[in-house]
Amino acid sequence: MSYLKFLSFIVLLSTCLVFSQQPATSSEIVKQALNQKKAMVQSSLVKNVPFKNIGPTVMSGRVVDLDVNPEMPSEFYVGYASGGVWHTVNNGTTFTPVLDSSDTQNVGDIAVHWPTRTIYVGTGENNASRSSYAGIGILKSTDNGKTWSNVGLMDAHHFAPILIHPNNPNIVTVGVTGHLYSPNKERGIYKTTDGGKTWKQTLFVDDMSGIIDLQHSPNNYNVMYATSWAKDRKAWNFTGNGINSGIYKSTDAGETWTKVSTVSSGFPTGEGVGRIGIAIFNDNVVYAVHDSQFRRPNDKKKDEKRGLTKEDFKTMSNADFLELDDKKLNKFLKTNGFQEKYRAENIKQMVRSGNVKPIDLAKYLEDANSMLFDTPVVGAEVYKSTDGGKSWKKTHDDYLDGIYFSYGYYFGHIHVSPENEDHIYIYGVPIVKSKDGGKSWTSISAENVHADHHALWINPKNPNHLVDGNDGGVNITYDDGKNWIKNNSPSVGQFYAINVDNEKPYNVYGGLQDNGIWKGAHNAREDKSWHQQGQYPWKAIMGGDGMQIQVDNRDSNIVYTGYQFGNYFRLNLQTKAQTYIQPKHTLGEKPYRFNWQTPILLSSHNQDILYLGGNKLMRSMNQGNDWEAISDDLTNGGKKGNVAYGTLTSISESPFQFGLIYTGSDDGLVHITKNAGGSWATISNSFPKDLWVSRVIASKYKKERVYMTFNGYRWDDFKVYAYMSDDYGQTWKDISSNIPASPVNVIREDVENESILYLGTDNGAYVSFNNGESWEAFSNGVPNVAVHDIVIQPEAKDLLLGTHGRSIYKANIAPLQKFSDTLVSSNDITLFDVSPVRHSNSWGNSWSQWLEAYEPEKSIQFFSNSSGEKIIEILSEKGTELNRIKVDTDKGFNYVDYNLEITSKGRKALLKENTSIDINEGSNGKYYLPKGVYTIQIDDKKTKLEIK
Secondary structure, three states: OOHHHHHHHHHHHHHHHHHOOOOOOOHHHHHHHHHHHHHHHHHOOOOOOOOEEOOOOOOOOOEEEEEEOOOOOOOEEEEEOOOEEEEEOOOOOOOEEOOOOOOOOOOOEEEEEOOOOEEEEEEEOOOOOOOOOEEEEEEEEOOOOOOOEEOOOOOOOOEEEEEEEOOEEEEEEEEEOOOOOOOOOOOEEEEEOOOOOOOEEEEOOEOOEEEEEEEEEOOEEEEEEEEEEEOEEOOOOEEOOOOOOEEEEEOOOOOOOEEOOOHHHOOOOOOOOOOEEEEEOOOOOEEEEEEEEEEOOOOOOHHHOOOOOOOHHHHOOHHHHHOOOHHHHHHHHHHOOOOOOOOHHHHHHHHHOOOOOOHHHHHHHOOHHHHHHHOOEEEEEEEEEOOOOOOOEEOOOOOOOOOOOOOHHHOOEEEEOOOOOOOEEEEOOOEEEEOOOOOOOEEOOOOOOOOOEEEEEEOOOOOOOEEEEEOOEEEEEOOOOOOOEEEOOOOOOEEEEEEEOOOOOOEEEEEEOOOEEEEEEOOOOOOOOHHHHOOOOOEEEEOOOOOOOEEOOOOOOEEEEEEOOOEEEEEEOOOOEEEEOOOOOOOOOOOOOOOOOOOEEEOOOOOOOEEEEOOOEEEEOOOOOOOEEOOOOOOOOOOOOOOOOOOEEEEEEOOOOOOOEEEEEOOOOEEEEOOOOOOOEEOOOOOOOOOEEEEEEEOOOOOOOEEEEEEOHHHOOOOOEEEEEOOOOOOOEEOOOOOOOOOEEEEEEOOOOOOOEEEEEOOEEEEEOOOOOOOEEOOOOOOOOOEEEEEEEOOOOEEEEEEEOOOEEEEEOHHHHOOOHHHHHHOOEEEOOOOOEOOOOOEOOOOOOOOOOEOOOEEEEEEEOOOEEEEEEEEOOOOOEEEEEEEEEOOEEEEEEEOOEEOHHHHHHHHHHOOOOOOOOOOOOOEEOOOEEEEEEEOOEEEEEEEO
């Protein structure tokens, strides 16, 4: 056995040993959890609590696949990574979600058999990003998404393309990528001939290598090419290459496979082979795009180098350092963002005194993120075969820099025009095309086209017509990329975090995957009227991958936010000033480690005090201008890898006491300090090791109380981990109760009722009315989508869900906050207060006969201890019936929309009671309540309704 093979064996062995600590959740448990969720929804006390999606939409979210009707290209389906499948029949002007009735919104691939309208969806994105959620198998619909059936492969987790036989929708070949974070056997190529009733595995490479791309020849379903991808993702490291990455070919419609990327073929082989994409022009002409992880030769000439580089200091002696020109050294220090205190004269003195060595300047710059970008690999390269995959030749001489950067694992598709074999497209961060078979390339990106591309459709009847899917939604061009249309009406934002302020109307803030930070009024109209004004009601206030947001409660113009890996800023939204506030380590000290989503927190005791979590807890007493570490390392110290790890993920300070602080880390540690960082204690020793702490929350009701949730997603562990302690974390109570298996992202206390908790998982949101003894599932308006954050606006009594795939949902929870045991036990019906309504003459009217009349709406909210038909009566002050509404009532909370209408009979009675008023008929033929005080009655329960 060679040393390299031996080393690979040891790495694989250690991987298996590590993963044995947190076993992946079985598909049987996932299936049970999905059935459990369905049953919960049916009996839930809150199933009628209506959630409204408030957007935003214009920035969209990550598209992973497209399927366009070849006979009518204005009709197509779009698959969003975690936002479901959407259907358009008007060229993307509007979309309708068609996956909402299913058990997941996580999509890897969609395939449509257009003659029979049969849709297959491979759930689980095949990109290997931080938020590439696992799926639940293959879903099938024959009624345009009204109903879905799960047709198997539930342990696949992530899917490559699905190929449907053009003449028989029951014959399907599919590529299975497999688990993202753990080994598994259900990966490779699978085929069904009975529409998914049974599947046969026709290609298996190994339990760490899945299929990432699968294509068939345009006019010959028998000829297929598949690409395998050997990868190993952990929370601290991602290896996206290996000896079992390669290209396979089938000539019998996927029944048997032969590896064609052999040593003699001309295509790269060995450990450095990364992700591969395939495009087939015909049976003989095939293209492949390869994310080569082989290292580039070091052919830089020393005389070409300008200025100092980081590498220079790694081998520089003290003497040589002290001889450096101060101007030259200062230029390096300023260019690389060293703090002002580190300038040539100061650092030389530190070197003379022995406190610092030249190599420390290099180490100062080397955090996990910078080292990721410093990786000197070949990157994207394109190969072509003209003999059906027997031999391959690279199409270009130079490196294709600026396509993948260091994120080749996130991309990997290539397309060839159906009309011309020399016209090809590849994409990564930009999208580029070649008109000479891959020798030269030009960009077809544009100012209204988002970066990071994942899907492309080329019209076979008009190759200049392209539909592109990227991290910012859908774009369409009819001139081969010279000009693009943006089609972003679906609400599919992938939020990491949200927050609110106290303005009127209050604003909502949110940080999105690859779409920055956005701010908008909670009641902003989510329609197309903004096209007329040119001002979308939500505004981007920062770019990058949007992260956490803190808003100064004294002045909402002061906002703390930023992008990935702790790059945070203090914004003044009024003056547009931006101040970079990331804490810097000391020269000679190891660089701080910052999580992808670095936690920040404004102290409730003093809004000038800001906390920020690296691997240590940082505190600023002056709005982020100056920082001090108030802890040692609060993690297990990190692990060697190319992803920042051993970092804090959650911070919470008790509202009862300044300096009573909790922290949670990505490697499973939870700490407490009761003296503002003077001393720390670990309070997580009784829990499973190495789990990601998704939230630690100090209670607002009891000083000793704290809540904590873990997330096992990065081990493919979908168990629910939720706990509560009433003694500062010395002992813990499991409050996961009846929540179906799904990783937990957030837990939140209600702001008025001590017994109420809210919780968000990768598959929905829940509420408990008894501190976690049991949970109820939200479902009205909210599909099965990942809920990353939960915020309550206290004055409005609104609950907001920040989802990673379907933007932001809002529901009024005033009735829920009144829940008590008495409510359940003593009354069959409990009617909740109805806020006053301001009368308007526009009710029932419109300014044009061609427009619909304006219809007012008020929600009547009540709790019922039984299900069945009820009558809602609208009564005058004297008890005269003005309207009656029959409603089907469910046990639990009921929300009934009432349009303030009264009957003709009710109008006559009201005019008799009060001769001084007049009630005119609206243009829609309806009558509405005039100003006055009325009674809403159900059975013998009453509440007032005031029309001002």
